[in-house]
Amino acid sequence: MGYEQEALDELIVSVVERRSQMRDAVARASKGEPFALRQLVRNGTMAPSQMASAMRVTSGRVSTMLASLEKKGLILRSVDPDDRRNVRIDLTDEGRKVANQEMEEAKDCIRWVFSQMGERRTREFTELVREFSTYMSICVPGKPRPTAEQVAQAFAAESKRESSAA
Structure with missing residues (x-):
């Protein structure tokens, strides 16, 4: 099993199976x-x-x-x-x-x-979430995986959004 499957399994366990009170409250609020x-x-x-x-x-x-x-x-x-x-x-x-x-x-x-x-890990976390979200925004189940050009365009658009928000 590759790291991708291990990461997916851990994500599923962390997000779905280890339900926290805070996560449940956030879900109710949504x-x-x-x-x-x-x-x-x-x-x-x-x-x-x-x-x-x-x-x-x-x-x-x-x-x-x-x-x-x-x-x-x-x-x-x-x-x-x-x-x-x-x-x-x-x-x-x-x-x-x-x-x-x-x-x-x-x-x-x-x-x-x-x-x-802590600050360092929080900044790393938010950067990783931003990166993950950008990839998820262009990867659609049942559709072909994005090309390198589409990935580059998505990250350029995200960078532009960040610049205009700052």
Whole structure:
């Protein structure tokens, strides 16, 4: 067995089989109500159909979730003044507070992990994750593996994104 298979096996064990409380919390936050609140923080007012699309769920699922968020006082649903057939979703002040608090708590957990790893290993880790993500962005199951030219283009695009973000 080559190092590639060993690395894949270890990745699967680390990510899938050794489920941590933090990983489970992050997974929960990536869907459902916390995800919806973050979408509204990022995007501002949204239509239920936009929310369903962002969450990749049915409009019925979004409707149920929005009813729950509205009951908790975290969102307001109103008629779109430009087109009365449409509904708009907005965060309440409390919804914004809850969303920001949840995001900050998640960031604080990750910062703690990085403090345990130390600066050198954290920087190495983030660079490796960036590299891994770039490769994963161009390698699609069932499709031919990317050429050297496609790999070079992907890394050039990533480098350009990093430069413009800095």
